[in-house]
Amino acid sequence: MALAGINWFKYSSPASFYPLAGKMMPWFAGLATVLTVVGLYMSFFVAPTDYKQGEAYRIMFIHVPAAWMSMFIYVVMAVYAALGLIFNTRLSAMMASSLAPTGAMFTFLALWTGALWGKPMWGTWWVWDARLTSELILLFLYIGFMSLEAAIDDPRRATRASGLLAIVGVVNVPIIYFSVQWWNTLHQGASISLDKAPSMATIMLVTMLVMTLAFWMYTIAIVLYRVRCEILERERHSEWVTELMEERK
């Protein structure tokens, strides 16, 4: 395999990752744009009108991918944080902190679109359902991660402290999820159940997957963009950044 010849560890250094990220970013951004256009076209024009929910269900094509991404990004972030703490690689920690704002954005988007969807469907903006509640808690975890990082002035300490918090958080996520679910089933206050997955037409499922891929590519592109800024900011005293800046002038 040709890939085996590449020294992957080379790219764990910010100096060599910076140009690589610059080269990859436009590709992912392009993919994200194409997929979003295709996905939005499919969700508005190709996917059929739902016989029960009418047109309002189309918000699902934003809502569900955003909810998936919000959880996925938290796990990826924790993995990067763990790598950063274990191997002491600067780049992993930078990736973790670059992922957090996007993850929080998707969590917020999922909650927001969920509220917009809930109003016409159940007649209420919010129910204390297990999924909604745990998504809200996920948003709190993201905010805690970001504010801890922002509060510490020393960047090295900031990334390590927030990294540890991300790991503690990811261990807690399943516990929180199951406790919230149990809490919800015990109370049974609202009679709305989100658990019954409606059998979905194939075209709807495909549209949702396309949108998920679009969000995924967007995440990669924006994270690469953000990590490049982060690299320049943190490595501004190093030689290669100075050289780069000289070249740009």
Place this chain on the structure above:
Amino acid sequence: MLSVLLCMMRRDLVLAVRRMSDVLTTLFFFIIVVSLFPLGIGPEVEILRLIAPGVVWVAAILASMLALGRLFEGDYRDGTLEQMLLAPQPLSVLVLGKVLAHWAVSGLPLVLMAPLLGLQFGMTVEGLGVLLVSLVLGTPAISLIGAVGAALTLGVRGGGVLVSLLVLPLYIPVLIFGAGAVEASVTGLGAEAHLSLLGAILALALCFAPWATAAALRISLD
């Protein structure tokens, strides 16, 4: 190992007893927060009885969070904490000793006071018993989890507010099972399942929290 633990606990307890006002502040905060609820909601006993477990639990969590700042702050300021990091004894054992002592001065008084407040809310004797047990199991877990947050925010500006942002989401399972245990026993479901889960959380926290706290302290004092 055990002697290190006991020595640490004794030291922190002596320090706490010498400054009794800190302990009392936490306790009175707890009492006042609980007493505010009837004033806000109204004196109907039926409603109060319904919300009592949740109110007592939330107030206990807030009160013990208020006390978290003191867990490492004093030792951090006078440099004792740095000596602990350098000590040959494992840091996680020292941390465990500190957290247990901290629980004894900030958690235990709340546990003992809770039945009295429950009475004010018109709870039954059976409910009070379960409340007591759930607090005995839950508050140490809260102290242990909170210690991680306290260690992470050590010496950070605005640490007091920040620590609440970090640890409150992590307290949610304890809150759910703690308040849920009382509710389940009142409604006749039996509190064993909730109490067992609380015990499981406590056991998990006992294993992992001192370790994570030690790691956080090393990061903070780097």
